[in-house]
Amino acid sequence: GAGVSQSPSNKVTEKGKDVELRCDPISGHTALYWYRQRLGQGLEFLIYFQGNSAPDKSGLPSDRFSAERTGESVSTLTIQRTQQEDSAVYLCASSRTGGVGGELFFGEGSRLTVL
Amino acid sequence: AQKITQTQPGMFVQEKEAVTLDCTYDTSDQSYGLFWYKQPSSGEMIFLIYQGSYDEQNATEGRYSLNFQKARKSANLVISASQLGDSAMYFCAMREGRNYGGATNKLIFGTGTLLAVQP
Numbered sequence: 001g002a003g004v005s006q007s008p009s010n011k012v013t014e015k016g017k018d019v020e021l022r023c024d025p026i027s028g029h030t031a032l033y034w035y036r037q038r039l040g041q042g043l044e045f046l047i048y049f050q051g052n053s054a055p056d057k058s059g060l061p062s063d064r065f066s067a068e069r070t071g072e073s074v075s076t077l078t079i080q081r082t083q084q085e086d087s088a089v090y091l092c093a094s095s096r097t098g099g100v101g102g103e104l105f106f107g108e109g110s111r112l113t114v115l
Numbered sequence: 116a117q118k119i120t121q122t123q124p125g126m127f128v129q130e131k132e133a134v135t136l137d138c139t140y141d142t143s144d145q146s147y148g149l150f151w152y153k154q155p156s157s158g159e160m161i162f163l164i165y166q167g168s169y170d171e172q173n174a175t176e177g178r179y180s181l182n183f184q185k186a187r188k189s190a191n192l193v194i195s196a197s198q199l200g201d202s203a204m205y206f207c208a209m210r211e212g213r214n215y216g217g218a219t220n221k222l223i224f225g226t227g228t229l230l231a232v233q234p
Contacts, residue, residue, distance in 0.1 A: 033221065033222065035224075041226070041227075042206060042224050042225060042226040042227045043206065043208075043224040045221055045222070045223060045224075048221040056221055058221075059221070089158065091160065093160070093222075100146055100147060100148040100167065100168075100210055100211075101148045101165060101167055102148075102210075103150070103162050103165060104150075104152075104160075104162070104222055105162075106159065106160035108158065108159060109158060
């Protein structure tokens with residue numbers, strides 16, 4: 001597809017379970033971002049990948065959160081031992097470059113509900 | 116320290132009128148980029164407009180313009196001739212240009228302003 005693709009679009013899980021969220025960026029985009037958006041709130045930066053550079057993990061809220069990206073393709077965000085406060089929409093975005101002016105293209109998000 | 120500040124949690128505007136959404140930012144970099152995104156109730160993030168710190172002219176995109184005042188570190192979004200479809204959450208965002216040898220050019224968002232356009 002032409003846009004950023006995220007899956008699953010909706011995920012309901014029980015507290016304590018692990019979840020994986022997937023992001024397929026636009027082909028050729030070197031930069032990839034993960035954000036968390038809680039209901040009615042702004043976008044909280046989680047992690048940023050730029051090409052083969054070391055990722056910027058400064059936004060990950062705890063060691064239960066991790067993310068990987070293979071080259072300049074798919075990324076997976078993993079949340080271990082989910083908690084109710086992890087319930088949010090997780091948005092992935094990609095941009096052609098990591099430069100100052102690179103516009104971000106967002107996916108439709110993965111809505112996570114932890115019961 | 117908060118990098119992006121949007122002080123208006125909510126705004127009302129009459130259809131066909133202009134509205135200004137405020138955004139101030141904090142950076143010590145000379146090179147940075149400022150963005151505005153729109154998020155309607157459907158949840159998608161829609162890019163509206165971009166302003167580079169070295170751009171001498173204010174950015175414009177159709178009915179959207181960015182009132183860039185570098186000395187005051189403000190990047191207000193102006194929407195002219197508001198339409199009902201403009202009702203949405205609006206986010207200001209900034210990317211700094213520093214690179215410490217790693218990937219640090221992350222895009223940081225403000226808390227947003229919810230705009231309601233009234234008929």
